Amino acid sequence: MSLLFRYKVEPVPHAVLSLGGRWSRPRPIISVSVIGPTSTRPIDGRLDTGADDTIFPERFAALIGVDLTGAPRGQATTADMTPVSVRYAHVALRLTDGVEYREWPAWVGFSPKIHRPLFGFAGFLQFFTAAFHGDREQVELTVNSLYPGT
């Protein structure tokens, strides 16, 4: 059983030359609920096979009851090589395409520089086989043998 998500087609105010002149960009953005000790925050983020970690805005940690005081720290670089600080915590992530529901524990990072969450390898893509169907503008996620959740 797989979860199937349509790409989110985001409009742009000009024709995109590299996409044959269409006025939008399709992006593999899906909604994930990040679950902490006291609350949950559903948020759209981007599936990113180039991201090593799964990263959320730092602000969300306190809101869901995650105390980052003393949390393991790390450094990351964004796509433009800007260095950002990351603090790691153990949370649960929940995902649905409306048909199938999945929830699993994960180590994720929280960073003050992140606007849109990134669903990268650690904590997310390590647990799925992901097929990006460029022609259909859909992404299909199938749990793999490492998947630790329900």
Add this chain to the structure above:
Amino acid sequence: MNTDSKRLEPPDLSHYEENRSKFPPEELLKYAGKFVAFSPDGTRIVASGDSWEGLDAALEAAGIHFSQVVSAYLEPGEVSCI
């Protein structure tokens, strides 16, 4: 900010992906570069702000707990993501 520590029942997101993927582009374009909150069924934007803090303030002003909507950042349309 609404930081009520009582955990609320999660919203029904079973129709979110389907409706969000069909959200009117012309409506989304109005929020390019903004932080927004979609209704759980993905059919409406219920609050917006210029930052995550601004969005959360708008949600609180509207009496909406952050756990009951889907938060999102909408990229500015004029730039591509690489």
